[in-house]
Amino acid sequence: MYPQILLRNRKPDRIATLAEYRAGGGYEGLVRVLQQRSPAEVRQVLLDAILLGRGGAAFPAGMKMMTVAEDAPFPRYLVCNADEMEPGTFKDRVLIHADPHQLIEGMILAAYAISAEKGIIFIRPEYESAARILEREIGIAREAGFLGRNILGSGIDVEIVVHRSGGRYICGEVTAQINALEGRRPNPKQPPPYPTEKGLWGKPTVLQNVETLCCIPHILRNGAQWFKDLALTESGAGTKIFGISGKVNRPGCYELPMGVRLSEIIEDYAGGMKNGGEFKACLPGGASTGFLTREHYHIEMDFDALKSVGNRLGTGAVMVFDRDTCLVAATLNLIEFFARESCGWCTPCREGLPYIREILWRIETGKGTAEDIPALKKICKHLWYSYCAFAPGAVSPVEGLLTHFEGEVAAHINQKKCPFRNS
Amino acid sequence: MPTDAQKDSLEREIQAADHPRELAVDVMAALQDRDGYLSDAAVMETARLLGMDPVEVEELATFYTFIYREPVGRYVIHVCDSVVCWMEGSETIGGHLMGTLGIGMGETTPDGLFTLLPVCCIGYCDRAPAILVNRKAYGPLTIADLDALIDRLRNAADAPGGENPGEEE
Numbered sequence: 336m337y338p339q340i341l342l343r344n345r346k347p348d349r350i351a352t353l354a355e356y357r358a359g360g361g362y363e364g365l366v367r368v369l370q371q372r373s374p375a376e377v378r379q380v381l382l383d384a385i386l387l388g389r390g391g392a393a394f395p396a397g398m399k400m401m402t403v404a405e406d407a408p409f410p411r412y413l414v415c416n417a418d419e420m421e422p423g424t425f426k427d428r429v430l431i432h433a434d435p436h437q438l439i440e441g442m443i444l445a446a447y448a449i450s451a452e453k454g455i456i457f458i459r460p461e462y463e464s465a466a467r468i469l470e471r472e473i474g475i476a477r478e479a480g481f482l483g484r485n486i487l488g489s490g491i492d493v494e495i496v497v498h499r500s501g502g503r504y505i506c507g508e509v510t511a512q513i514n515a516l517e518g519r520r521p522n523p524k525q526p527p528p529y530p531t532e533k534g535l536w537g538k539p540t541v542l543q544n545v546e547t548l549c550c551i552p553h554i555l556r557n558g559a560q561w562f563k564d565l566a567l568t569e570s571g572a573g574t575k576i577f578g579i580s581g582k583v584n585r586p587g588c589y590e591l592p593m594g595v596r597l598s599e600i601i602e603d604y605a606g607g608m609k610n611g612g613e614f615k616a617c618l619p620g621g622a623s624t625g626f627l628t629r630e631h632y633h634i635e636m637d638f639d640a641l642k643s644v645g646n647r648l649g650t651g652a653v654m655v656f657d658r659d660t661c662l663v664a665a666t667l668n669l670i671e672f673f674a675r676e677s678c679g680w681c682t683p684c685r686e687g688l689p690y691i692r693e694i695l696w697r698i699e700t701g702k703g704t705a706e707d708i709p710a711l712k713k714i715c716k717h718l719w720y721s722y723c724a725f726a727p728g729a730v731s732p733v734e735g736l737l738t739h740f741e742g743e744v745a746a747h748i749n750q751k752k753c754p755f756r757n758s
Numbered sequence: 759m760p761t762d763a764q765k766d767s768l769e770r771e772i773q774a775a776d777h778p779r780e781l782a783v784d785v786m787a788a789l790q791d792r793d794g795y796l797s798d799a800a801v802m803e804t805a806r807l808l809g810m811d812p813v814e815v816e817e818l819a820t821f822y823t824f825i826y827r828e829p830v831g832r833y834v835i836h837v838c839d840s841v842v843c844w845m846e847g848s849e850t851i852g853g854h855l856m857g858t859l860g861i862g863m864g865e866t867t868p869d870g871l872f873t874l875l876p877v878c879c880i881g882y883c884d885r886a887p888a889i890l891v892n893r894k895a896y897g898p899l900t901i902a903d904l905d906a907l908i909d910r911l912r913n914a915a916d917a918p919g920g921e922n923p924g925e926e927e
Binding site for chain 2: 419420421422423424425428459460461462463464498499500501502503504515516517518519520521536578579580581582586587588622652654656660665668669671672675676678
């Protein structure tokens with residue numbers, strides 16, 4: 336059993352209370368920081384810890400905070416991205432339901448690090464129960480003196496509010512989320528200026544994922560080196576919440592060291608393949624990553640290792656497919672998601688995704704031709720020229736399908752039917 | 759239209775906000791909760807309350823999945839059809855619901871009780887196949903679970919006060 340940091344207080348049937356969180360050292364980091372450390376020191380510790388953003392982009396959290404200039408204007412904002420909406424991703428929900436004060440403390444510390452007085456939790460409507468939990472626990476933290484005006488007599492003010500989204504995947508993108516918070520249509524905006532310079536209401540804004548923020552209290556209590564030592568790989572740091580789903584016996588969230596092998600996650604934690612099936616492929620980090628195959632079955636799951644095979648760790652949402660699952664149909668389903676969720680702002684995404692969906696649908700239903708494969712490859716390349724990262728992410732599984740499973744696609748075309756369907 | 763008390767409460771909240779339009783989704787959702795959907799009049803009302811153009815409200819209302827511009831049933835059932843639920847049988851779940859309720863996706867039963875909508879990943883992949891009923895998640899579901907749930911909701915709707923399908927997981 337590896338050390339449990341973020342999920343140490345997880346219980347099967349209820350959230351951890353403030354008292355339980357404190358019994359494990361909760362809010363000690365905050366007390367110490369307010370007494371002993373400047374915001375600049377906090378940013379440096381996070382940089383030294385190599386805390387990389389857990390929302391998928393893996394940008395160093397300390398570095399992002401450092402891009403808020405010392406003389407940047409006020410007010411400054413901290414936004415917690417709790418909008419996870421990518422197929423396969425559910426770790427933020429589990430984290431909030433397990434131990435909400437961990438997130439609240441992480442937000443207070445992150446706000447302190449950039450001298451922000453307001454933190455906003457942007458949460459998807461499907462997580463209404465999590466939103467209510469957070470509102471209640473924010474009130475409890477305020478009553479305990481950890482939040483609000485003059486926190487623990489330090490003269491520091493931080494307030495946190497919960498903002499409910501109306502529900503669209505693009506709201507998870509940083510600039511789109513800022514537009515959404517401002518009551519505008521959540522289209523992405525292309526930097527510069529970056530949100531850390533001109534973000535929400537034109538003011539410096541740092542946006543971090545739930546899991547990233549949850550790591551912060553532990554790093555500040557135990558130190559940067561401790562965090563780095565949690566990982567199994569040299570380049571990795573910390574633990575990672577892997578959300579495993581699909582054809583495994585025990586789907587769920589598991590906290591494991593960064594760099595743990597994929598085979599270990601599937602066999603030792605997720606209980607192996609469902610119904611004794613055979614592993615064919617997985618998406619390692621949500622729907623916008625490419626397929627890993629049997630060849631990668633023992634890969635070390637960290638940002639660098641995945642990058643070295645042309646893939647991404649993303650959110651660590653591992654979706655497992657067995658030998659009997661048609662990957663053309665699975666990819667068609669994924670593209671259906673992306674085509675439905677595209678904001679429609681730019682042509683490659685708006686036009687390209689339905690086009691890809693159409694071709695994949697033809698192939699899956701036995702109407703595909705040999706020209707469809709090169710056509711798909713060509714359109715995928717065009718989608719890299721979209722306005723934001725949505726379209727390149729969307730075509731990742733399609734490109735992975737064509738790179739690793741072209742034979743399976745060709746079999747559909749040659750047999751004029753899906754080889755995985757009986758009829 | 760809203761009662762005076764509801765209007766006062768919304769207006770107080772808006773006055774307290776640093777930037778009223780940050781409450782756009784909250785105001786639309788509040789008016790929707792009251793009326794069952796966001797009517798044309800409610801779009802105008804949202805715009806007036808927040809100092810926005812009606813067309814700005816409209817472009818939000820039609821963009822967001824959980825804002826309904828047409829009347830919906832008392833129980834809105836979102837059927838997750840994302841890849842993990844698909845692997846675990848969401849097509850069967852959706853098909854069974856359409857058969858049982860006698861409606862297609864996007865439709866409401868004639869008695870106004872149920873609306874069926876497809877939705878992209880609800881974040882319950884560890885409990886696939888899953889659905890939401892008025893934002894509460896249910897899963898993993900079998901056909902028998904689904905029948906029992908629909909029966910329970912029908913019975914609860916007949917009972918005084920009806921049923922809120924629940925809150926916490």
